[in-house]
Amino acid sequence: MALLSYREAVAAAIAHEMRRDESVVFLGEDIAAAGGVFKTTGGLLEEFGEKRVRDTPISEQAILGAAMGAAMTGLRPIAEIMFSDFFAVCWDIIANQVAKSRYMTDGQFAFPMVVRSANGAGSRFGAQHSQSLENWAMMVPGLKVVAPSCAADVKGMLCAAIRDPDPVLFFEQKSLYGTKQEVPDGEHVVPLGKAAVLREGGDVTIAALAAMVPRAMAAAEQLASEHGVQATVIDVRSLVPLDTTTIFESVSATGRLVTVEENPRLCGWGAELSSLVAEELFWDLEGPIVRVTTPHIPLPAADNLEDEVLPGPARIVEAVTKLVD
Amino acid sequence: MTDQQINSETRLRLYRLMRECRELEQRAYDLFMQNLVKGTSHLGLGQEAVAAGFGAAMNADDYTFCTYRGHNHTLVRGVAMDAILGELMGRECGLMRGKGGSMHLTSVEHGVMGSYAIIGAHLPVAAGAAWSAQYRGTQQVAVCFFGDGTTNIGAFHEALNFAVIWNLPVIFVCENNKYMEYTPIEAVTAVANPAADRASAYSLDPILIDGNDVELVYRTASEAIARARAGKGPSLIEAQTYRHGGHSRADPGKYRPDEEVAAWKARDPLDAHRAKLVEAGVDEETIDLIDAQVMSAIDEATETAKASPPPPREIAYIDVWADGGVEWRC
Ligand SMILES: Cc1ncc(C[n+]2csc(CCOP(=O)(O)OP(=O)(O)O)c2C)c(N)n1
Ligand SMILES: [Mg+2]
Numbered sequence: 326m327a328l329l330s331y332r333e334a335v336a337a338a339i340a341h342e343m344r345r346d347e348s349v350v351f352l353g354e355d356i357a358a359a360g361g362v363f364k365t366t367g368g369l370l371e372e373f374g375e376k377r378v379r380d381t382p383i384s385e386q387a388i389l390g391a392a393m394g395a396a397m398t399g400l401r402p403i404a405e406i407m408f409s410d411f412f413a414v415c416w417d418i419i420a421n422q423v424a425k426s427r428y429m430t431d432g433q434f435a436f437p438m439v440v441r442s443a444n445g446a447g448s449r450f451g452a453q454h455s456q457s458l459e460n461w462a463m464m465v466p467g468l469k470v471v472a473p474s475c476a477a478d479v480k481g482m483l484c485a486a487i488r489d490p491d492p493v494l495f496f497e498q499k500s501l502y503g504t505k506q507e508v509p510d511g512e513h514v515v516p517l518g519k520a521a522v523l524r525e526g527g528d529v530t531i532a533a534l535a536a537m538v539p540r541a542m543a544a545a546e547q548l549a550s551e552h553g554v555q556a557t558v559i560d561v562r563s564l565v566p567l568d569t570t571t572i573f574e575s576v577s578a579t580g581r582l583v584t585v586e587e588n589p590r591l592c593g594w595g596a597e598l599s600s601l602v603a604e605e606l607f608w609d610l611e612g613p614i615v616r617v618t619t620p621h622i623p624l625p626a627a628d629n630l631e632d633e634v635l636p637g638p639a640r641i642v643e644a645v646t647k648l649v650d
Numbered sequence: 651m652t653d654q655q656i657n658s659e660t661r662l663r664l665y666r667l668m669r670e671c672r673e674l675e676q677r678a679y680d681l682f683m684q685n686l687v688k689g690t691s692h693l694g695l696g697q698e699a700v701a702a703g704f705g706a707a708m709n710a711d712d713y714t715f716c717t718y719r720g721h722n723h724t725l726v727r728g729v730a731m732d733a734i735l736g737e738l739m740g741r742e743c744g745l746m747r748g749k750g751g752s753m754h755l756t757s758v759e760h761g762v763m764g765s766y767a768i769i770g771a772h773l774p775v776a777a778g779a780a781w782s783a784q785y786r787g788t789q790q791v792a793v794c795f796f797g798d799g800t801t802n803i804g805a806f807h808e809a810l811n812f813a814v815i816w817n818l819p820v821i822f823v824c825e826n827n828k829y830m831e832y833t834p835i836e837a838v839t840a841v842a843n844p845a846a847d848r849a850s851a852y853s854l855d856p857i858l859i860d861g862n863d864v865e866l867v868y869r870t871a872s873e874a875i876a877r878a879r880a881g882k883g884p885s886l887i888e889a890q891t892y893r894h895g896g897h898s899r900a901d902p903g904k905y906r907p908d909e910e911v912a913a914w915k916a917r918d919p920l921d922a923h924r925a926k927l928v929e930a931g932v933d934e935e936t937i938d939l940i941d942a943q944v945m946s947a948i949d950e951a952t953e954t955a956k957a958s959p960p961p962p963r964e965i966a967y968i969d970v971w972a973d974g975g976v977e978w979r980c
Contacts, residue, residue, distance in 0.1 A: 350785065376785065379816075381812070382808075382811055382812065382815065384774075384808035384811065384812055385808075386770075386771075386774050386804060386805045386808050386809075387774040387777065387805070387808035387809055387811070387812040388774075389774070390771070390772075390773070390774020390775045390777065390778055390805070390808075390809065391774055391775075391777050391778035391781055391812065392778060393774075393775050393778055394763075394774070394775040394776060394777060394778020394779035394780070394781065394782060394792075395778045395779070395781055395782040395785070396778075397763060397764075397775075397778075397779065398713070398763075398778075398779045398782040398783065398786075399782060399786060400782045400785060400786075402778075417768050417771055417805075418771060418774070418775075421768050421771065422766070422768070422771055422772075422775065426756075426764060427969055427970065427971075427972070428749060428969050428970050429746065429749050429750040429751075429754050429756075430746050430749070430750055430754065430756040430758075430764065431745075431746040431747045431749045431750070431965070431969065432968070432969035432974065433746070433756055433757070433758045434756075434758065434764075435972040437972070466970055466976075466978075467970050467971075490971075490972035490973070491971050491972050518980045565978050566977070566978055566979055566980045567978060567979045567980070568979075568980060569979045569980070570980060
């Protein structure tokens with residue numbers, strides 16, 4: 326075990342996989358010599374050299390296109406898109422090319438590639454550098470989509486993503502980069518498609534993702550100590566594949582589901598989960614499914630405004646207490 | 651490489667490849683008019699010399715990346731005619747069993763690494779395949795075909811810069827057929843030669859050739875491929891050509907002046923090459939025999955495709971993921 330930050334876990338995972346597999350290569354803007362604009366990839370160039378760890382121009386289509394071409398011909402590329410907001414300038418490669426080419430060629434291709442990106446709010450970067458865009462990816466058949474909430478999962482899930490035979494979009498929550506946790510040394514692989522039950526309680530299931538996970542945990546503590554409400558908190562972690570087994574088991578037991586999503590309201594991952602639960606677990610429910618999300622607005626930059634609109638423990642507590650009353 | 655170095659066998663091969671392209675596309679058009687090819691189809695009638703010249707110059711393990719107008723480029727890599735026609739017709743014998751259609755012909759075993767229908771998308775992908783070849787230390791090159799209109803999309807410029815700075819073994823081939831879908835390229839482009847005039851921006855030599863001269867295409871392709879194999883990096887080639895028909899489907903192409911169409915048809919790459927062969931002493935019977943062989947192969951492929959059933963329904967539900975499945979939950 327070693328105490329690693331969420332940011333250090335990124336480099337630890339990439340280094341671990343590059344040591345064990347020569348076909349793993351890494352490309353992106355400022356990732357090599359500079360060690361990444363979020364300092365997530367320091368040391369990789371020094372250890373693996375410029376043949377495997379490559380700085381690119383500001384050419385997001387070229388970065389992802391090159392990763393795709395490399396993946397279809399035997400490499401396992403990891404590409405970094407600096408901010409997930411920049412997916413808007415290269416989404417064609419993700420959504421039209423990588424996601425569909427296996428299917429439409431009757432299975433002739435596989436794309437063992439990972440696209441990592443800094444996602445989400447909390448850093449006061451404003452509307453074009455703070456979005457939570459997991460749902461863009463989730464709605465495209467052919468993409469696996471994960472978003473870890475802690476350093477151990479960053480390492481374990483990034484290793485799993487790099488080994489995965491399918492394209493994985495790996496969303497790193499940028500406000501979590503400084504958070505620290507004990508992370509297993511050496512081989513530590515967390516399979517994709519497994520939600521984590523972080524806390525168990527019989528009254529309500531709170532499903533959260535990425536930066537919303539610590540907030541949901543804080544809310545659960547407060548619910549227990551101040552309201553006598555016992556909550557199960559599930560870190561969904563993986564949106565595709567989605568671990569409905571674990572989530573459904575909990576919702577069946579508690580009869581109540583609250584989702585906590587950083588994304589704006591419409592079509593967030595929680596909407597899909599709510600629809601699944603309504604369809605398949607309706608008779609187990611003891612109340613409506615409630616979604617706590619950012620309102621349907623672009624994100625403002627000022628500290629107090631950003632804090633105002635993002636879901637926090639207080640809003641989660643309020644939603645849950647209303648539900649269990 | 652001088653004229654003499656193209657041996658007579660290759661010259662005949664170039665002719666045969668072009669004839670195959672011509673007749674296959676003509677057949678695809680007929681089948682479209684009979685409603686046996688559904689959806690859409692973009693033909694390369696008139697542009698055969700580019701596909702044939704490159705196809706003949708490539709090694710079996712080189713990579714081809716083409717556009718929706720990619721039937722010719724696929725065929726010249728050795729893909730079976732019935733598999734191509736079957737794919738256009740949505741039949742089980744199709745190259746991808748009807749899951750891709752006319753715009754996405756792909757045959758990895760023949761090095762055809764996809765046909766791409768979003769303008770420009772495949773240029774960076776071809777660069778990536780070339781990067782992979784470079785990384786793995788193979789001698790493979792990637793050849794990427796696209797149209798004049800594609801030189802105005804960002805991916806073209808990103809891919810060129812990227813390929814140059816990484817010195818990748820990729821050849822970008824612009825088939826300048828003078829038109830996007832319906833708009834003449836000169837009406838929307840800052841330079842006269844949409845690819846060649848941009849080459850210097852990427853420190854590449856401008857290469858502008860007559861794309862209807864199949865031997866010239868073959869020689870130019872051979873040189874660029876040899877350069878790439880020797881580690882000397884990418885090339886950008888603009889081949890001037892013309893599509894005899896419209897952009898797609900049954901488009902009659904009426905937005906083009908009659909004289910322009912007539913002038914280009916008078917420069918038909920097949921006629922020109924045939925005349926050259928005869929001039930070089932090949933007897934007409936030899937050429938006629940090739941024509942007859944190609945026609946009968948196409949007739950046979952057409953019958954095979956027509957007799958092939960629609961693809962089984964189950965295949966709609968496979969191959970989203972590498973394990974062959976479509977499941978998104980667990
Ligand atoms: C990004 C994008 N924009 C527009 C289109 C629609 N479109 C299909 S083909 C075409 C013309 C392309 O012209 P060119 O690159 O010259 O190729 P050609 O069809 O002449 O071979 C257009 C605009 C598209 N497929 N993708
Ligand atoms: Mg054109």
